[in-house]
Amino acid sequence: MANIPQWFAKGDWFDVCSCDIPCPCEFAQAPTNDRCFGVLAYHVRTGRYGEVALDNLNLILLASFSGNLWTGQARDLKMGLFMDSRADDKQREAMGMIFGGNAGGFPAWLSGVTGHGEMVGMEVAQIDFEVADGLAQWHADIAGKVGAAAAALNGPTTPAGKRVQTLNPPGSETGGTVATWGKTLRNRVNAMGMKWDVEGKSSKHIPFDWSGPGKD
Numbered sequence: 001m002a003n004i005p006q007w008f009a010k011g012d013w014f015d016v017c018s019c020d021i022p023c024p025c026e027f028a029q030a031p032t033n034d035r036c037f038g039v040l041a042y043h044v045r046t047g048r049y050g051e052v053a054l055d056n057l058n059l060i061l062l063a064s065f066s067g068n069l070w071t072g073q074a075r076d077l078k079m080g081l082f083m084d085s086r087a088d089d090k091q092r093e094a095m096g097m098i099f100g101g102n103a104g105g106f107p108a109w110l111s112g113v114t115g116h117g118e119m120v121g122m123e124v125a126q127i128d129f130e131v132a133d134g135l136a137q138w139h140a141d142i143a144g145k146v147g148a149a150a151a152a153l154n155g156p157t158t159p160a161g162k163r164v165q166t167l168n169p170p171g172s173e174t175g176g177t178v179a180t181w182g183k184t185l186r187n188r189v190n191a192m193g194m195k196w197d198v199e200g201k202s203s204k205h206i207p208f209d210w211s212g213p214g215k216d
Helices: 089-099 105-114
Strands: 007-017 035-049 057-066 075-084 118-125 128-131 137-142 146-152 165-167 178-191 194-198 202-212
Touching: 007 089, 007 137, 007 146, 007 178, 035 089, 035 128, 035 137, 035 146, 035 178, 057 089, 057 137, 057 146, 075 089, 089 105, 105 202, 137 178
Parallel strands: 075 118
Antiparallel strands: 007 035, 007 202, 035 057, 057 075, 128 137, 137 146, 146 178, 165 178, 178 194, 178 202
């Protein structure tokens, strides 16, 4: 890809959404009641876009849609983006190129499958992001605008200290091969014309390991 430097980004991704557990989207099916709305949160543990370091930066995407994203049948896809306030202009530009699907790699492939939708807003914000050791819980919050948190899913037959996981999910939002399931503690949004507040629904954590230009 012309003028796109070599880049990589490795880190944590999770979502909280309105689907019943387990979210059908992860299995490349239409969402519960044919409608999904939620928060997608990213933390770059380590990354670089050319000479621009991206370590420890966060990004939050708000999304709502109807229909099956994976079959090209999604409707009314709307998205809102929050960039990490700790990033400088070059880092924000690099993050926008990568996560917007303009720099190749898995995000570009994913955009080609699911479509770009309507971007209803973009803001810079302080993002509080944490994934607990052992994947016991995860959260990402923006004061007054976004609250996303989940605890690891468990039940009567879940072995102590183990996680409920799906290997090689057919609808992995990051291309990662291990999805760890959680139960939403909060999925609250009041920003960019989007507003919802649900809990007790589906969540999953999937790592990402991307590079470009070009498909991984």
